[in-house]
Amino acid sequence: MNPVPAAPTEADTPRLCRFGVFLFDPGRLELRRNGVPVRLQEKPARVLERLLAEPGSVVGREELCRHLWPDGTYVEFESSLNNAVRRLREVLGDSAETPRFVETVARRGYRFVAPAERVAPAAQPAVAPALPGTPRALWAALVAAVVVALGVMAWRSRAAPAPAGRVLVAVLPFADLGGEPGQEYFADGLTEEMIAHLGRLEPARLAVIARTSVMRYKGAPRPPREVGRELGAAYLLEGGVRRGAGRVRVTARLVEAASETQRWSESYERRLEDVLGLQADLARAIAQEVRVQLSPDGLARLAQAPSLDPVAHDEYLKGRQFWNRRTPDDLRRALAFFDMALLRDPGYASAQAAIADVFVYLGWYGFEAPRTAFPKARAAAQAALLREPALAGARAALGATLMLFDWDLPAARRELEHAVRLNPSYATARHWHGFALAAAGLDEQAIAEVRQGVTLDPLSPGLRAGLAYAFLAAGRHQEAAEECRRALELDAGHLPAYKILGWTHEEQGRFAEALRAFDEGESATGLRLDADRARTLALAGRAAEARAALARVEEEARARYVPASYLARVRVALGEGEAALRLLEKALEDRAPELVHPRLHTEFAPLAADPRFVSLRRRIKPLS
Numbered sequence: 001m002n003p004v005p006a007a008p009t010e011a012d013t014p015r016l017c018r019f020g021v022f023l024f025d026p027g028r029l030e031l032r033r034n035g036v037p038v039r040l041q042e043k044p045a046r047v048l049e050r051l052l053a054e055p056g057s058v059v060g061r062e063e064l065c066r067h068l069w070p071d072g073t074y075v076e077f078e079s080s081l082n083n084a085v086r087r088l089r090e091v092l093g094d095s096a097e098t099p100r101f102v103e104t105v106a107r108r109g110y111r112f113v114a115p116a117e118r119v120a121p122a123a124q125p126a127v128a129p130a131l132p133g134t135p136r137a138l139w140a141a142l143v144a145a146v147v148v149a150l151g152v153m154a155w156r157s158r159a160a161p162a163p164a165g166r167v168l169v170a171v172l173p174f175a176d177l178g179g180e181p182g183q184e185y186f187a188d189g190l191t192e193e194m195i196a197h198l199g200r201l202e203p204a205r206l207a208v209i210a211r212t213s214v215m216r217y218k219g220a221p222r223p224p225r226e227v228g229r230e231l232g233a234a235y236l237l238e239g240g241v242r243r244g245a246g247r248v249r250v251t252a253r254l255v256e257a258a259s260e261t262q263r264w265s266e267s268y269e270r271r272l273e274d275v276l277g278l279q280a281d282l283a284r285a286i287a288q289e290v291r292v293q294l295s296p297d298g299l300a301r302l303a304q305a306p307s308l309d310p311v312a313h314d315e316y317l318k319g320r321q322f323w324n325r326r327t328p329d330d331l332r333r334a335l336a337f338f339d340m341a342l343l344r345d346p347g348y349a350s351a352q353a354a355i356a357d358v359f360v361y362l363g364w365y366g367f368e369a370p371r372t373a374f375p376k377a378r379a380a381a382q383a384a385l386l387r388e389p390a391l392a393g394a395r396a397a398l399g400a401t402l403m404l405f406d407w408d409l410p411a412a413r414r415e416l417e418h419a420v421r422l423n424p425s426y427a428t429a430r431h432w433h434g435f436a437l438a439a440a441g442l443d444e445q446a447i448a449e450v451r452q453g454v455t456l457d458p459l460s461p462g463l464r465a466g467l468a469y470a471f472l473a474a475g476r477h478q479e480a481a482e483e484c485r486r487a488l489e490l491d492a493g494h495l496p497a498y499k500i501l502g503w504t505h506e507e508q509g510r511f512a513e514a515l516r517a518f519d520e521g522e523s524a525t526g527l528r529l530d531a532d533r534a535r536t537l538a539l540a541g542r543a544a545e546a547r548a549a550l551a552r553v554e555e556e557a558r559a560r561y562v563p564a565s566y567l568a569r570v571r572v573a574l575g576e577g578e579a580a581l582r583l584l585e586k587a588l589e590d591r592a593p594e595l596v597h598p599r600l601h602t603e604f605a606p607l608a609a610d611p612r613f614v615s616l617r618r619r620i621k622p623l624s
Contacts, residue, residue: 016119018117018119019055020221021222022038022092023119026049029049044085045088047064051102064110085110168233169206169208170213170231171191172191172237173218174187174250174252176240176242186314195209199424200426203424209232209425211324212463213457236257312342312344319337319338319351323358328362328365331358338355352383353380353381356378356393356394359374360373363405364404368561374405381397390422392426395415396415403435403436404593409440416432416433427460434446434447435598441598447471447474454467461488461494464483468484468487469500473598481504488501499521499529512540531567534550535570546574564583564590572604581613581616584604588616
């Protein structure tokens with residue numbers, strides 16, 4: 001008779017080590033962050049292994065050297081060990097100056113200073129079988145699985161009251177597990193696509209935090225409870241992406257922020273070149289198994305997700321990386337990548353919509369003349385909508401063009417309202433819609449709409465500045481100044497916040513504070529604000545200084561496009577009404593976006609009774 005094997009004792013069970021949001025397996029030299037594998041090379045992993053063997057104790061440099069190179073094969077001890085420790089800190093989001101995990105002990109070695117505990121290994125989640133599909137199909141399937149997982153949570157907890165309103169989810173930046181230089185754009189781009197898919201999938205049930213806010217957590221692990229509190233999100237989606245040999249592998253997990261409990265996890269692996277769209281079938285299959293059904297609209301959205309050429313998709317993701325930086329050079333570099341994506345796949349609607357966005361911002365920021373930029377934006381947006389009528393980004397770009405270039409506010413509002421309906425989580429659409437409402441004089445509606453955008457993108461300085469502008473247009477100066485300061489706390493180099501803060505002080509007659517805001521904006525960004533400074537100096541009675549600043553703007557206008565309305569604002573403040581009217585006529589001829597500015601009434605109040613100004617305003621549809 002065979003003896004019954006003894007039950008394993010605690011001593012027989014391999015012990016893992018947990019610290020912060022990390023879990024380290026010394027047997028496999030594997031590190032996980034919030035359950036997601038983190039790429040850690042062998043030498044940094046062995047440094048961590050040795051330090052965690054005696055947390056709180058100093059481990060000498062020679063001892064670490066023997067642990068890393070037991071056969072004595074190392075050559076440059078100092079630089080090799082330093083490099084391994086540096087890489088370990090990079091992965092942990094740690095620093096030598098303010099260590100949270102690995103402390104340098106001068107002339108001795110290193111010490112692990114964070115609390116660490118030994119835990120028994122938990123059962124690993126099952127890995128889904130490899131399924132064919134493009135990256136787009138992969139994300140559509142993953143989106144469906146996330147929605148279903150949320151449904152499972154609701155179904156399993158039916159005794160608890162249903163939460164009021166929609167569930168708010170934050171998709172944290174997916175980690176690049178491949179580790180190859182120059183490949184982070186792929187993980188970042190797929191994170192952004194995941195946000196877009198979730199946002200439009202089930203708008204009545206799901207809201208999603210926008211990209212600007214979640215990207216602040218890239219490479220900076222934080223406890224889920226803390227992240228959820230900062231973003232106002234109930235659930236966090238975390239994951240990692242590995243691409244290689246024509247395949248892409250994604251690992252993801254859904255965490256309930258308040259309890260820091262993992263509620264769902266899954267892994268997928270697919271071929272990049274496969275064009276089969278399995279997302280709708282996968283969604284239906286999972287939904288049936290867990291007794292939760294997506295709405296017909298949600299299923300239709302999955303079914304409509306197009307297959308993509310992998311090379312075109314890759315060019316598009318590279319373009320998104322530059323687009324999100326918003327500088328003139330980066331916008332044009334983004335445009336080049338989007339053009340290459342379209343050359344590869346002429347039917348790529350998202351690339352067309354992205355091109356529309358580039359030209360909207362080139363025209364809005366004054367980087368290109370309106371008559372050059374906005375017709376291209378319109379053509380690209382319309383081309384995208386011919387292929388995908390439900391593409392919220394294209395609708396928003398078209399709405400912005402109708403507002404800023406055509407000055408057709410009713411049509412612009414229709415497009416922007418449509419964009420918000422298609423994807424209520426698309427914060428950019430809410431920003432433009434709020435601006436359109438402010439231009440129409442609907443101040444409270446404008447504030448409410450931009451506030452919705454801030455809820456979806458709470459860490460975006462741009463949305464905060466947009467809310468400040470809505471308050472300014474409504475004459476709520478204190479709230480406008482407060483939002484500007486919040487924007488600058490998020491990004492000390494955010495130029496629009498400095499400008500709006502200066503305008504706010506100017507309207508209150510606090511000219512010294514306005515000039516200080518413009519000075520600080522110039523110091524923070526290296527960009528000149530002569531037009532804004534000239535107007536404030538003129539209103540303050542400092543005409544000579546105002547004319548000197550105006551002369552610099554006029555000199556700049558000889559070299560590149562500068563909106564004539566910028567100059568008109570200064571001339572009217574100097575009391576030169578005739579010159580201001582001539583410049584406004586020039587701005588009208590140029591189709592300058594600034595003429596839809598909600599503050600037009602305030603800035604040109606001295607001309608309000610002039611029939612020529614009244615006639616000019618009537619030619620601008622939103623202000624007629």
